[in-house]
Amino acid sequence: MPENVLRLQDVTMQFGGVVAVNNLSLEVNRGEIVALIGPNGAGKTTAFNCVTGVYEPTNGLVSFNGETIVANHPRGKMKKLYAGENAKAYLGVKTFDPTPDQITRLGIARTFQNIRLWKSMTVFDNVLTAKHMRAKHNVLTATLRISHREEKRMREETAALLEEQNLLRYADDLAVSLPYGLQRRLEIARALATDPTLLLLDEPAAGMNPQETQELGEFIVQIKNKYDLTVFMIEHHMDLVMKFSERIYVIDFGKLISHGTPAVVQADPRVINAYLGVS
Amino acid sequence: MRKKSKTELWIAFGAVALVYIAVFILERTVNSSHILFTVLKKGAIYSLVAVSMNLLNGFTGLFSLGQAGFMLIGAYTYAIFTMPVEIKITDQVYKYYECAVNFDTGIFVALICAGLAAAVFAALIGLPVLRLKSDYLAIATLGFAEIIRAIFQWDSLGPVTNGANVMRQYKDLTDVRIPFTDIPFPSTLYVFLATGVCVALIVLLINSSYGRAFKAIRDDEIAAEAMGINLFKHKQMSFVISSFFAGVSGALLAMYQFTVQAAQFKSAMTYEILLIVVIGGIGSISGSGIASFLYVAASEWWLRGLDMGRFLGIDSASVFRSGFRRFVFSIIIMLIVLFFSRGLMGDREISFRGIAGLFRPRPKMPGAAKGGGSDA
Numbered sequence: 001m002p003e004n005v006l007r008l009q010d011v012t013m014q015f016g017g018v019v020a021v022n023n024l025s026l027e028v029n030r031g032e033i034v035a036l037i038g039p040n041g042a043g044k045t046t047a048f049n050c051v052t053g054v055y056e057p058t059n060g061l062v063s064f065n066g067e068t069i070v071a072n073h074p075r076g077k078m079k080k081l082y083a084g085e086n087a088k089a090y091l092g093v094k095t096f097d098p099t100p101d102q103i104t105r106l107g108i109a110r111t112f113q114n115i116r117l118w119k120s121m122t123v124f125d126n127v128l129t130a131k132h133m134r135a136k137h138n139v140l141t142a143t144l145r146i147s148h149r150e151e152k153r154m155r156e157e158t159a160a161l162l163e164e165q166n167l168l169r170y171a172d173d174l175a176v177s178l179p180y181g182l183q184r185r186l187e188i189a190r191a192l193a194t195d196p197t198l199l200l201l202d203e204p205a206a207g208m209n210p211q212e213t214q215e216l217g218e219f220i221v222q223i224k225n226k227y228d229l230t231v232f233m234i235e236h237h238m239d240l241v242m243k244f245s246e247r248i249y250v251i252d253f254g255k256l257i258s259h260g261t262p263a264v265v266q267a268d269p270r271v272i273n274a275y276l277g278v279s
Numbered sequence: 280m281r282k283k284s285k286t287e288l289w290i291a292f293g294a295v296a297l298v299y300i301a302v303f304i305l306e307r308t309v310n311s312s313h314i315l316f317t318v319l320k321k322g323a324i325y326s327l328v329a330v331s332m333n334l335l336n337g338f339t340g341l342f343s344l345g346q347a348g349f350m351l352i353g354a355y356t357y358a359i360f361t362m363p364v365e366i367k368i369t370d371q372v373y374k375y376y377e378c379a380v381n382f383d384t385g386i387f388v389a390l391i392c393a394g395l396a397a398a399v400f401a402a403l404i405g406l407p408v409l410r411l412k413s414d415y416l417a418i419a420t421l422g423f424a425e426i427i428r429a430i431f432q433w434d435s436l437g438p439v440t441n442g443a444n445v446m447r448q449y450k451d452l453t454d455v456r457i458p459f460t461d462i463p464f465p466s467t468l469y470v471f472l473a474t475g476v477c478v479a480l481i482v483l484l485i486n487s488s489y490g491r492a493f494k495a496i497r498d499d500e501i502a503a504e505a506m507g508i509n510l511f512k513h514k515q516m517s518f519v520i521s522s523f524f525a526g527v528s529g530a531l532l533a534m535y536q537f538t539v540q541a542a543q544f545k546s547a548m549t550y551e552i553l554l555i556v557v558i559g560g561i562g563s564i565s566g567s568g569i570a571s572f573l574y575v576a577a578s579e580w581w582l583r584g585l586d587m588g589r590f591l592g593i594d595s596a597s598v599f600r601s602g603f604r605r606f607v608f609s610i611i612i613m614l615i616v617l618f619f620s621r622g623l624m625g626d627r628e629i630s631f632r633g634i635a636g637l638f639r640p641r642p643k644m645p646g647a648a649k650g651g652g653s654d655a
Contacts, residue, residue: 139520
């Protein structure tokens with residue numbers, strides 16, 4: 001298996017005249033925690049959405065474990081504009097435009113910037129429903145309870161997962177009734193229920209105080225080791241990013257402006273300029 | 280997490296059995312021409328179609344208004360399948376056409392086929408229609424229901440559908456026999472049994488893994504998709520299953536009515552069902568059931584006097600004349616919507632835990648008391 005789990009190659013996402021992500025190329029290696037940072041509106045979430053199939057990128061390739069999962073040809077006039085000298089690399093490449101559920105099936109799970117738990121469901125059902133995708137049943141066997149063993153297995157796994165995340169005592173509560181920090185944690189638990197190998201976290205620490213942020217960082221490291229995950233996250237909390245991520249990519253106006261270890265990025269004048277403006 | 284205890288399950292089974300025994304005894308003792316049986320039969324049929332609509336609108340979050348169209352397909356399929364060949368070849372029913380269907384089937388087979396016909400049609404129109412969202416989906420399904428009605432009245436299809444003319448002399452509720460005997464099956468009990476089985480299947484579906492996936496789609500489509508739930512596949516599934524049961528209920532309606540005509544399945548019928556779903560509570564199976572019996576009882580029985588010149592012992596031919604019932608009915612519905620804005624049941628279900636809770640002293644903490652349980 002190749003070293004890099006996730007690889008973006010010249011990914012461009014254009015909305016009308018706005019180029020939200022511009023020729024972004026990056027790699028996330030197995031077992032790493034990698035952060036994607038940048039000022040507000042830099043295109044971080046858009047880049048995530050290109051990976052997870054929410055958007056169809058205007059141009060570029062995304063590969064996961066060495067296999068191309070998202071690909072788009074530079075078409076017609078745009079060819080020169082976006083692909084530039086790389087245009088030749090796309091000759092003969094098939095177009096892939098997967099839906100988000102297909103991406104999740106491959107083993108990429110995500111959380112959302114604004115929490116998207118299923119509101120009318122309990123904590124337990126939120127996690128249990130995420131197991132639906134991998135279950136071996138069909139609508140007939142599930143309805144007639146022929147596959148009740150599968151259901152039982154799903155319930156046991158869900159209970160075990162919630163137990164590990166210390167959420168089991170909230171199992172029968174509505175997901176939205178949990179305090180904010182626990183909702184974030186539940187969203188991560190729900191993503192874990194889909195058996196991912198790559199976890200994409202979109203601002204997991206948004207709205208948390210320094211103490212909670214610290215706990216979250218430790219939690220991420222802990223689940224990464226436990227489930228043998230690779231973590232790719234968007235984050236604004238610099239203390240979390242600098243302390244827990246191994247490498248950092250910085251984008252501004254959709255373009256990659258810097259990448260490297262936290263120390264390298266911190267010292268990069270381009271990053272300082274992007275965040276604080278040119279002095 | 281909380282799983283239902285065995286006793287709760289047995290209580291539920293017992294309650295259902297009691298209902299069936301009550302219906303059986305009523306049919307034995309009360310004169311069969313009593314209005315009560317009209318209400319029970321029609322109420323049961325409407326509760327099936329309301330529950331099927333609730334599966335789609337309440338549990339999957341797809342606002343569809345095609346129910347009358349699927350009922351029509353079911354009703355006609357049933358009528359065509361069960362009409363004896365001897366009647367088809369004469370001009371008793373097919374007066375202006377040569378009937379092109381030269382077979383007939385039993386009631387049970389025809390009921391299943393009625394559901395399947397509606398389901399197949401739903402699968403076909405689901406391909407384009409389910410790409411639409413909310414109101415647009417409602418408009419498109421309403422349009423398709425009207426198209427179905429027009430097609431069934433189309434002259435060129437006359438040899439099959441008898442054009443715009445009435446279908447009759449097919450097997451109705453009086454033709455149902457107890458299997459392997461020649462004894463007539465009690466008709467109200469038969470309707471209750473058929474709808475009971477169908478509703479039970481829908482409840483099992485909703486409480487299965489697929490039902491949870493439907494609810495996930497209703498709550499948040501984007502999250503559902505990101506958790507690996509194939510949106511189109513599950514929406515299509517819910518649409519087809521809902522249409523299947525709408526088709527079966529259409530067939531039962533045809534059985535109950537003795538005659539059936541395409542002109543009857545107007546969009547007004549869909550609104551009637553929608554009304555039942557809304558009054559009962561969107562997302563509540565038991566709510567839909569209760570509301571459909573209440574609705575049918577009110578419109579067919581309790582408020583009948585408002586049209587007939589005599590209501591609650593008051594004679595007044597000038598006030599209680601034709602049309603006054605609709606007026607009062609509308610006011611009642613408005614009051615229900617005003618004071619029970621989420622329907623009678625909200626999205627809760629009747630559960631014995633909930634009923635028992637009503638008689639227990641309320642906890643002191645405000646907001647902690649809940650009327651019904653979370654599941655049935």
